[in-house]
Amino acid sequence: MNTKLLSVLAVVPAALLLHGCYQVPVTGRHSLSLVDDKEVTKMSIAAFDEMKAHNRISNDKDLNAELQRVGERLQRAVPIWDMPDADWEFVLFDNPQINAFAMAGGKVGVFTGLFKIVQNDDQLASVMAHEIGHVTAKHIHEQLSQEMALNTGGLIGGVALMGSGAGLLTSTAVMEAYGIGSEASGFAFDRKKEKEADHIGLIYMARAGYDPHEAIKVLEKLEEEEGNGQPESAFGSTHPSNPERIAALEAEMPEALRAQEDAKIKPVPVLVK
Numbered sequence: 001m002n003t004k005l006l007s008v009l010a011v012v013p014a015a016l017l018l019h020g021c022y023q024v025p026v027t028g029r030h031s032l033s034l035v036d037d038k039e040v041t042k043m044s045i046a047a048f049d050e051m052k053a054h055n056r057i058s059n060d061k062d063l064n065a066e067l068q069r070v071g072e073r074l075q076r077a078v079p080i081w082d083m084p085d086a087d088w089e090f091v092l093f094d095n096p097q098i099n100a101f102a103m104a105g106g107k108v109g110v111f112t113g114l115f116k117i118v119q120n121d122d123q124l125a126s127v128m129a130h131e132i133g134h135v136t137a138k139h140i141h142e143q144l145s146q147e148m149a150l151n152t153g154g155l156i157g158g159v160a161l162m163g164s165g166a167g168l169l170t171s172t173a174v175m176e177a178y179g180i181g182s183e184a185s186g187f188a189f190d191r192k193k194e195k196e197a198d199h200i201g202l203i204y205m206a207r208a209g210y211d212p213h214e215a216i217k218v219l220e221k222l223e224e225e226e227g228n229g230q231p232e233s234a235f236g237s238t239h240p241s242n243p244e245r246i247a248a249l250e251a252e253m254p255e256a257l258r259a260q261e262d263a264k265i266k267p268v269p270v271l272v273k
C-alpha cells in the first residue's frame with residue numbers, strides 16, 4: 001500500500017473499509033480494494049477474449065499439451081477461496097517474447113518465447129504459479145484502486161464509487177492495469193508485488209507437487225538471458241533484480257517444501273459447486 005493511500009485511510013468510515021478489505025493468500029498481508037471483484041473479473045475476461053482475437057494462438061502440439069497438463073495440475077493446487085470465480089483457461093500465444101500472464105477469472109496466457117528459458121514442467125509451473133499469484137493477491141485490484149483514488153481526488157471518491165457499482169472502472173483502465181496496450185506485452189508490477197507473487201507462486205507450485213527449487217533455476221536463466229549481472233540494480237530500479245528474488249525464494253524454500261509434503265497427505269480442499 002502506498003503512502004498516499006495510507007495518509008487518507010484515517011478518514012474512511014470503518015464499515016466501508018471492512019467491505020473493501022481483503023487478506024492476501026500465503027503472505028497474509030492486508031490490503032484494500034475499492035473495485036468490485038465481479039466487475040474486474042468481467043472486464044478481465046473481456047480483455048482476454050480481446051487478446052485471443054487479436055494475437056496469434058500457437059498450434060504447437062507438444063507445447064500446448066505441456067501447458068494444459070501443467071495448468072490442470074496447478075488449478076487444483078489453488079484453493080477455491082483464493083480465486084472463487086475461476087473458469088480456468090490456458091492459452092499459448094505464438095509470440096517470441098519471454099512472457100506469461102494471468103488474469104482474474106482464471107485466464108492464463110503463455111507466450112511461446114517463454115520456452116526459451118523454461119525447460120521442464122516444473123519450470124513452466126513456477127512461471128504460471130507466479131502469474132496466478134498476482135491474481136489471487138488481487139494486485140490488479142490494488143492498482144485500479146490506487147488509480148481510482150488518484151483520479152477521483154482521493155479515497156473518499158473511490159469508496160463512494162464502489163458503492164455505486166464502480167462506474168469508473170472502464171475496460172481501458174483494466175487493460176492498462178494489466179499492462180496490455182495495443183498488443184500483448186508484459187505486466188509491470190512494483191518490486192513488492194513481484195516478490196509477493198513469487199512467494200505465493202512458490203507455494204502453489206509446491207502444493208501441485210512440482211519441485212520449488214526449479215523456480216530459482218528459471219530466475220537464473222532469466223538473469224542469463226537479460227545479461228544483467230550488476231548487484232546494484234537490485235535497489236536502482238522499481239523491479240527487484242533476479243538475485244534479490246532468488247534470495248527471497250531461497251528463504252521461502254523450507255515453507256514451500258512443507259507445503260509440498262502437506263499436500264501429499266492432505267490434498268488442497270475444493271468446494272463442489
Ligand SMILES: [Zn+2]
Pocket residue numbers: 130131134189193194197
Ligand atoms: Zn510478476
